[in-house]
Amino acid sequence: MPRKKTKDQSSFKFSMDLTGENKIVLENLSQNYSLKTGPMINHIIQTFCGISGSAKESLEKNLMSEYNRLSEEIKNTKDEFHLQRITEERQRYADMLQMINAGKFKFPKCEECGNMKKIGLQDGYLLIPADWIVVNPEAASSCSYAAVLECRNSAKYGVPHFVYLNNYKYASEYTKEMESDFYAGCVKKWAKFKEIEELNRSKDIDLSAPLIGIFSLTVQDEEELNTNDLPYGATIITYKK
Numbered sequence: 001m002p003r004k005k006t007k008d009q010s011s012f013k014f015s016m017d018l019t020g021e022n023k024i025v026l027e028n029l030s031q032n033y034s035l036k037t038g039p040m041i042n043h044i045i046q047t048f049c050g051i052s053g054s055a056k057e058s059l060e061k062n063l064m065s066e067y068n069r070l071s072e073e074i075k076n077t078k079d080e081f082h083l084q085r086i087t088e089e090r091q092r093y094a095d096m097l098q099m100i101n102a103g104k105f106k107f108p109k110c111e112e113c114g115n116m117k118k119i120g121l122q123d124g125y126l127l128i129p130a131d132w133i134v135v136n137p138e139a140a141s142s143c144s145y146a147a148v149l150e151c152r153n154s155a156k157y158g159v160p161h162f163v164y165l166n167n168y169k170y171a172s173e174y175t176k177e178m179e180s181d182f183y184a185g186c187v188k189k190w191a192k193f194k195e196i197e198e199l200n201r202s203k204d205i206d207l208s209a210p211l212i213g214i215f216s217l218t219v220q221d222e223e224e225l226n227t228n229d230l231p232y233g234a235t236i237i238t239y240k241k
Helices: 020-033 037-048 055-077 080-101 137-142 175-190 193-203
Strands: 004-005 012-014 117-121 123-128 147-149 160-168 212-216 218-223 235-238
Touching: 020 037, 037 080, 055 080, 080 147, 117 137, 117 160, 123 147, 123 160, 137 160, 147 175, 160 175, 175 193, 193 212
Parallel strands: 218 235
Antiparallel strands: 004 012, 117 123, 123 235, 147 160, 147 212
């Protein structure tokens, strides 16, 4: 990165690339603090990277407390899509711990899973654990994506994973109609799911119950296949066109 010294012998000018979101955040901070970009960046670095004394001790104590709490939750969570959310949340605390400790905080890696099966799709294939249940396999040739239903505390209640083939890439695109069709398919494949569905409609449901979650699977190009960081190694692989 090219740097040009300014009149202040202890400071330097240099160029940087920011993502669009970070640029907006920096601009908003600069405006709210009434600072130019350079001084604002200096203030951010001094506030977090240069933190010391009791302020650092207090912050580190609270960050470590949350990190350890989430670590215990990870140990007791066998449902990997929920586990992914918890792991991502814990990683945010790890990132902050690294930032205030000069990047010395190390984050442990998660374990991987095996015993996979492949199911052909419209323009690729689905790679999932062999014991997952596909509720609409007849739709495979006309679908490009897949949704996975996982219940939190599934091991306690013996709830399997279900897969619904569809043409929505992201979970945010799923409709109520699709969700109902998915649930109906789960009941056909595993009759006890009706009880799980009814329990999730209860107003008294708590965190120890089999809470239903529906997730989309990551889509990857066949030549760049990497399942190391994916829940259960499940993914969708598209053929190179």
